[in-house]
Amino acid sequence: MQTFLVGGAVRDALLGISHAQSDHDFVVVGATVEAMLAQGFKQVGRDFPVFLHPHTQEEHALARTERKSGKGYTGFTVHASPEITLEQDLERRDFTINAIAQDADGHYIDPFHGRADIEARVLRHVSAAFAEDPLRVLRAARFMARFAPLGFRIAPETVALMREMSARGELEHLVPERVWQEMQRALASAAPDAFIRALRESNALRVVLPEVDALYGVPQRAEYHPEVDTGLHTELVLQQAAQIAPGDDRIGFAALVHDLGKAVTPKDELPKHIMHEQRGVPLVNAVCERLRVPLRHRQLALSVCKEHLNVHRIFELKDSTVLELLERNDAFRDPERIDALAATCEADKRGRAGLQSTPYPSADELRRLFAVAAAVRASDVAPGLSGPAVGAALRKARIQAIHQARAA
Structure with missing residues (x-):
């Protein structure tokens, strides 16, 4: 019976990322369920044997293999036994950088050359078994949201495999909760725009977020949007949101969907987007319904979709109109939404090619006028x-x- 540290903790240590940010997962080779229970471990896994250490509460899983037996990411038969080797367990993992183990003496077991891929900053699938789990397409995109700032890219052969999975319709078997879980983590990462780019590069964006995919190729007025393309603008807004509100997936989601209405602007109106705020509302609601987005995320997303142009021109609004804006967005019962609305609108204004450092006094003005109005009892x-x-x-x-x- 041998225990190895595996997965994220090993990867992050090799990347120089603090252990405090990593899950400490262990794989146990040569053990049985009975042996683990006899040592005081508590079994928590339903689909396969996972245990909590009696003192540290860290997860320990028996070495296992998986065999595809159905559609989607749940269609697997799991086999765990003392005969399963460490290499067999590592082979079922998604990416080489996650398929590195470390023994109690600190020695690395790296049969799939994950350390070389860490050095080269490459996200590469371990084996062809990657294609059996559609959730791994989203995981690849989510890892890019986290690691793109470190210089990571997805290996061309992995992109090709992700495209094959998209073409086969595998992603259509993903349940909304898992899609949202991966998306939420990506939106809280340092580079949420890389999540969207990775999904688009693998032809998965049109399946997972067709409303966002439809923004690419839609032109905007160059005098306001030097980047012109609405999809590129959305990526730039996500970049700014991650800088203005690091780790805030709620603001990230609002930034992602704020301009969905531009995808349905009649062609004879382009590159103008008259009433795109109102046209975007049903699209934002559709995304939220399909992915079962939490209520507070939806509320902020709708506020930003409907109000971002009003916030941009707040200095031009009448006093009564400013109060109406605050009331429409439930400011006096949910003051935090106004602060998040201001932050997301700042990301929108600065999310334009060459204009990322543009001052945005409207955000502070909205917060200031709200504070003044809220002080009246x-x-x-x-x-x-x-x-x-x-x-x-x-x-x-x-x-x-x-x-x-x-x-x-």
Whole structure:
């Protein structure tokens, strides 16, 4: 019975990434379920034998092999036994950089040359078995979102295999929860735009996010968007969102879907996109329904979709219109949404070729005017009033407060 550290902890240590950011997973070779239980491990795996260490609570899995037995990422028969070797276990893993083991003495077991691929900054599949699990296409894209800033690229042969999987319709068997899980992690990564590019390069974006895929090739007015292509603009906005709000997948999702309406602009209106905010609303809702996106992500995404042009021109809005914008977006019950709306709109404005460092005073102005309006309380401005009169007095006072703040 031998225990090896495997997967992300080994990979990240070789990349110089802190162990605190990595899961510590172990594979146990030469053991049985009974032997693990006898040593005090607690079994938690349903589909295959996974155990929690009695003291550290770290996961230990018996060495296993997998055989394709159905469609999708769940269609596998798992075999775990003392006869399974470490190399057989590593061979079933997705990428060579994840197929490295380390023994108790610190020696590496690297039968698929993962360390060489780490040095070369290449994401490469371990074997042809990669094609049996469609979730691995999304995992490849998600790893690019994390590792592209380190110089990683996907090996050409892996891209080719991902395209074959897309063409065979394998991705259509993915359940929404798993798609969203991978997407959410990618949107919280350092380079969420690399996630979208990797999916598009493998022809998977049109399956996973057809609404985003449809943005590519749609022109915008060059005087406002030097990058012209709406898909490229979306990538640039994702880049800016990751810099403005690092690790915030909610802002990342809103950035991803803010311009979906531009894909359905009538061709005779191009490159203008009149009413693209309103046209985008049903598309944002469709993505959220299909992927079962959490409510707060949907709320912010819809706010950004509908309001980003209003926020851009906040200095031109009337005082009453500013208050209406705040009220429409539930600012006084959900103040955090206004801050996130401001951040995402900043990412939109700066997500343009050559304009990434452009100042965006509208974000701070939205936050400032909201703070002024929120400071007005009904108890201060509507003493002795009741019913609708309270709301009317409060609105009037808040509009006045916004006016005074702008005049100062």
